[in-house]
Amino acid sequence: MEPVNMWQHEALDRCAMISNILGDHLISHPLIQFTKIIKSKLLKVQNLIDDAYQLIGNSKVTTEQVDKTFERLFQRDPGYKMRRSSLAFR
Secondary structure, rough: OOOOHHHHHHHHHHHHHHHHHHHHHHHHOHHHHHHHHHHHHHHHHHHHHHHHHHOOOOOOOOOOOHHHHHHHHHHHOOOOHHOOOOOOOO
């Protein structure tokens, strides 16, 4: 799946990163491996994030649509843009 815009690319990256962190650093932790109920719940969370990854990848939302949302958020909260200044694509 090829990202259609920079926002989609960023969201896909964040989902992959969170899913990897869950698997590599939490689900694989010895305490979690020992505790079946916790492991089960964390695996469900990871599966939901993976499902979201697929939905984002199949989304047809355009850069312009997301930019409009971004600008509305900025107008409501001027500090929002400052907090989002780490965007590699802006």
